[in-house]
Amino acid sequence: NAGVTQTPKFRVLKTGQSMTLLCAQDMNHEYMYWYRQDPGMGLRLIHYSVGEGTTAKGEVPDGYNVSRLKKQNFLLGLESAAPSQTSVYFCASWTSGRETYEQYFGPGTRLTVT
Protein backbone atom coordinates (compact mmCIF):
# COMPACT_ATOMS: atom_id res chain seq x y z
CA ASN A 1 0.00 0.00 0.00
CA ALA A 2 1.35 3.40 -1.01
CA GLY A 3 -1.24 5.16 1.18
CA VAL A 4 -1.78 8.75 0.05
CA THR A 5 0.48 10.15 -2.64
CA GLN A 6 0.71 13.67 -4.00
CA THR A 7 2.08 14.97 -7.28
CA PRO A 8 4.16 17.09 -7.68
CA LYS A 9 6.25 17.49 -4.53
CA PHE A 10 7.48 20.97 -5.42
CA ARG A 11 6.41 23.60 -7.93
CA VAL A 12 7.18 27.21 -8.71
CA LEU A 13 4.59 29.18 -10.65
CA LYS A 14 4.43 32.67 -11.96
CA THR A 15 1.44 34.84 -11.12
CA GLY A 16 -1.44 34.04 -13.45
CA GLN A 17 -0.29 30.55 -14.39
CA SER A 18 -2.47 27.54 -13.75
CA MET A 19 -1.73 24.09 -12.40
CA THR A 20 -3.33 20.95 -11.04
CA LEU A 21 -2.25 19.07 -7.94
CA LEU A 22 -3.03 15.37 -7.91
CA CYS A 23 -3.85 13.33 -4.83
CA ALA A 24 -4.20 9.56 -5.05
CA GLN A 25 -5.07 7.01 -2.36
CA ASP A 26 -5.13 3.23 -2.59
CA MET A 27 -7.07 2.56 0.62
CA ASN A 28 -10.55 2.76 -0.92
CA HIS A 29 -11.40 5.72 1.30
CA GLU A 30 -14.64 7.60 0.66
CA TYR A 31 -13.58 10.96 2.03
CA MET A 32 -10.78 13.09 0.66
CA TYR A 33 -9.62 16.55 1.65
CA TRP A 34 -7.34 19.33 0.50
CA TYR A 35 -5.68 21.53 3.12
CA ARG A 36 -3.22 24.35 2.92
CA GLN A 37 -0.69 25.00 5.66
CA ASP A 38 0.78 28.41 6.32
CA PRO A 39 3.07 29.39 9.22
CA GLY A 40 1.13 30.07 12.40
CA MET A 41 -2.22 29.20 10.85
CA GLY A 42 -2.38 25.45 11.14
CA LEU A 43 -4.17 23.46 8.48
CA ARG A 44 -7.05 25.13 6.71
CA LEU A 45 -9.57 23.14 4.70
CA ILE A 46 -9.86 24.21 1.05
CA HIS A 47 -12.30 21.69 -0.44
CA TYR A 48 -13.35 18.18 0.39
CA SER A 49 -15.23 15.26 -1.09
CA VAL A 50 -17.47 12.70 0.62
CA GLY A 51 -17.56 10.38 -2.36
CA GLU A 52 -16.87 9.93 -6.04
CA GLY A 53 -18.44 12.74 -8.06
CA THR A 54 -19.06 14.97 -5.02
CA THR A 55 -17.21 18.04 -3.80
CA ALA A 56 -17.84 20.68 -1.15
CA LYS A 57 -16.27 23.96 -0.09
CA GLY A 58 -14.15 24.19 3.01
CA GLU A 59 -12.91 27.19 4.94
CA VAL A 60 -10.77 28.83 2.22
CA PRO A 61 -12.11 27.73 -1.22
CA ASP A 62 -11.62 30.94 -3.22
CA GLY A 63 -9.17 30.64 -6.11
CA TYR A 64 -9.31 26.83 -6.14
CA ASN A 65 -11.40 24.21 -7.88
CA VAL A 66 -11.55 20.48 -7.33
CA SER A 67 -12.78 17.34 -9.02
CA ARG A 68 -13.30 13.76 -7.88
CA LEU A 69 -14.04 11.79 -11.02
CA LYS A 70 -12.58 8.59 -9.59
CA LYS A 71 -12.83 7.42 -6.01
CA GLN A 72 -9.08 7.11 -5.62
CA ASN A 73 -8.18 10.54 -7.04
CA PHE A 74 -8.84 14.08 -5.86
CA LEU A 75 -7.56 16.94 -8.00
CA LEU A 76 -6.96 20.51 -6.84
CA GLY A 77 -6.76 23.19 -9.51
CA LEU A 78 -5.45 26.71 -9.43
CA GLU A 79 -6.83 28.59 -12.43
CA SER A 80 -4.82 31.77 -12.05
CA ALA A 81 -2.17 31.51 -9.36
CA ALA A 82 -1.53 34.41 -6.99
CA PRO A 83 1.36 34.97 -4.54
CA SER A 84 -1.15 34.52 -1.67
CA GLN A 85 -1.45 30.89 -2.75
CA THR A 86 2.17 30.20 -1.86
CA SER A 87 1.80 27.44 0.70
CA VAL A 88 2.24 23.78 1.48
CA TYR A 89 -0.73 21.76 0.28
CA PHE A 90 -1.71 18.51 1.97
CA CYS A 91 -4.19 15.95 0.81
CA ALA A 92 -5.82 13.60 3.30
CA SER A 93 -8.28 10.75 3.21
CA TRP A 94 -10.28 8.58 5.62
CA THR A 95 -13.10 6.12 5.64
CA SER A 96 -16.42 5.85 7.41
CA GLY A 97 -17.72 2.82 9.21
CA ARG A 98 -14.96 2.95 11.76
CA GLU A 99 -15.00 4.46 15.21
CA THR A 100 -11.87 6.49 14.61
CA TYR A 101 -11.89 9.54 12.34
CA GLU A 102 -8.22 9.08 11.52
CA GLN A 103 -7.08 11.06 8.53
CA TYR A 104 -4.17 9.77 6.46
CA PHE A 105 -2.07 12.54 4.97
CA GLY A 106 0.03 12.67 1.85
CA PRO A 107 3.60 14.04 1.94
CA GLY A 108 2.56 17.50 0.76
CA THR A 109 3.23 19.78 -2.20
CA ARG A 110 5.30 22.92 -1.70
CA LEU A 111 4.02 25.60 -4.05
CA THR A 112 5.67 28.97 -4.57
CA VAL A 113 3.97 31.64 -6.66
CA THR A 114 6.22 34.51 -7.74
Add this chain to the structure above:
Amino acid sequence: GQQVMQIPQYQHVQEGEDFTTYCNSSTTLSNIQWYKQRPGGHPVFLIQLVKSGEVKKQKRLTFQFGEAKKNSSLHITATQTTDVGTYFCAGLTGYQKVTFGTGTKLQVIP
Protein backbone atom coordinates in the same frame (compact mmCIF):
# COMPACT_ATOMS: atom_id res chain seq x y z
CA GLY B 1 -17.56 29.98 11.87
CA GLN B 2 -16.01 27.16 13.82
CA GLN B 3 -12.75 28.10 15.49
CA VAL B 4 -10.26 25.86 17.22
CA MET B 5 -7.46 27.66 18.99
CA GLN B 6 -4.35 26.23 20.56
CA ILE B 7 -1.96 27.69 23.10
CA PRO B 8 0.87 28.21 23.28
CA GLN B 9 1.89 28.75 19.68
CA TYR B 10 5.51 27.88 20.48
CA GLN B 11 7.17 26.15 23.40
CA HIS B 12 10.86 25.59 24.07
CA VAL B 13 11.66 23.12 26.85
CA GLN B 14 14.79 21.56 28.23
CA GLU B 15 14.96 17.85 27.61
CA GLY B 16 13.37 16.09 30.57
CA GLU B 17 10.91 18.88 31.32
CA ASP B 18 7.17 18.45 30.88
CA PHE B 19 5.11 20.05 28.13
CA THR B 20 1.41 20.83 27.78
CA THR B 21 -0.61 22.21 24.89
CA TYR B 22 -4.22 23.32 25.20
CA CYS B 23 -6.95 23.27 22.60
CA ASN B 24 -10.16 25.30 22.79
CA SER B 25 -13.15 25.16 20.48
CA SER B 26 -15.81 27.83 20.05
CA THR B 27 -18.46 25.10 19.85
CA THR B 28 -19.05 21.68 21.35
CA LEU B 29 -17.23 18.90 19.52
CA SER B 30 -18.45 15.37 18.97
CA ASN B 31 -14.88 14.16 19.14
CA ILE B 32 -11.34 15.48 19.06
CA GLN B 33 -8.20 14.10 17.49
CA TRP B 34 -4.55 14.89 17.99
CA TYR B 35 -1.88 14.84 15.31
CA LYS B 36 1.88 15.28 15.33
CA GLN B 37 3.84 16.80 12.48
CA ARG B 38 7.61 16.43 12.46
CA PRO B 39 9.62 19.23 10.81
CA GLY B 40 9.31 18.90 7.03
CA GLY B 41 6.79 16.08 7.38
CA HIS B 42 3.07 15.57 7.24
CA PRO B 43 0.58 15.29 10.12
CA VAL B 44 0.32 11.85 11.66
CA PHE B 45 -2.65 10.73 13.74
CA LEU B 46 -1.96 10.15 17.43
CA ILE B 47 -5.30 9.56 19.13
CA GLN B 48 -9.02 10.29 19.22
CA LEU B 49 -11.14 11.21 22.25
CA VAL B 50 -14.90 10.92 22.18
CA LYS B 51 -16.38 10.94 25.67
CA SER B 52 -16.81 13.89 27.98
CA GLY B 53 -13.96 13.93 30.53
CA GLU B 54 -12.11 11.15 28.74
CA VAL B 55 -8.42 10.63 29.52
CA LYS B 56 -6.13 8.45 27.42
CA LYS B 57 -2.44 7.70 27.76
CA GLN B 58 0.20 6.68 25.28
CA LYS B 59 3.47 6.06 27.12
CA ARG B 60 4.60 9.58 28.15
CA LEU B 61 1.66 11.32 26.44
CA THR B 62 -1.61 12.03 28.26
CA PHE B 63 -4.64 13.31 26.38
CA GLN B 64 -7.71 14.79 28.01
CA PHE B 65 -11.13 15.84 26.69
CA GLY B 66 -12.98 18.44 28.71
CA GLU B 67 -16.29 17.83 30.45
CA ALA B 68 -18.08 20.28 28.14
CA LYS B 69 -16.36 18.74 25.09
CA LYS B 70 -15.08 22.16 24.04
CA ASN B 71 -11.48 21.85 25.16
CA SER B 72 -8.70 19.33 25.24
CA SER B 73 -5.09 19.04 26.34
CA LEU B 74 -2.00 17.04 25.52
CA HIS B 75 0.64 16.61 28.21
CA ILE B 76 4.06 15.10 27.60
CA THR B 77 6.04 13.95 30.61
CA ALA B 78 9.84 14.15 30.55
CA THR B 79 10.24 15.36 26.99
CA GLN B 80 12.79 13.81 24.67
CA THR B 81 14.33 15.17 21.49
CA THR B 82 12.15 12.78 19.53
CA ASP B 83 9.10 14.75 20.73
CA VAL B 84 10.11 17.75 18.58
CA GLY B 85 7.40 18.79 16.15
CA THR B 86 4.09 20.59 15.90
CA TYR B 87 1.08 19.17 17.70
CA PHE B 88 -2.39 19.81 16.30
CA CYS B 89 -5.79 19.13 17.72
CA ALA B 90 -8.67 18.65 15.30
CA GLY B 91 -12.39 18.62 15.95
CA LEU B 92 -15.16 17.05 13.93
CA THR B 93 -17.41 19.90 12.83
CA GLY B 94 -20.25 19.49 10.39
CA TYR B 95 -20.76 16.50 8.15
CA GLN B 96 -17.44 14.66 7.74
CA LYS B 97 -15.62 17.95 8.12
CA VAL B 98 -12.69 18.47 10.45
CA THR B 99 -11.34 21.78 11.74
CA PHE B 100 -7.72 21.82 12.82
CA GLY B 101 -6.33 23.91 15.61
CA THR B 102 -3.55 26.40 15.01
CA GLY B 103 -0.91 24.05 16.39
CA THR B 104 1.80 24.21 19.06
CA LYS B 105 5.38 23.95 17.91
CA LEU B 106 7.55 22.14 20.44
CA GLN B 107 11.29 22.52 20.50
CA VAL B 108 13.31 20.36 22.91
CA ILE B 109 16.74 21.58 23.93
CA PRO B 110 19.15 18.70 24.65
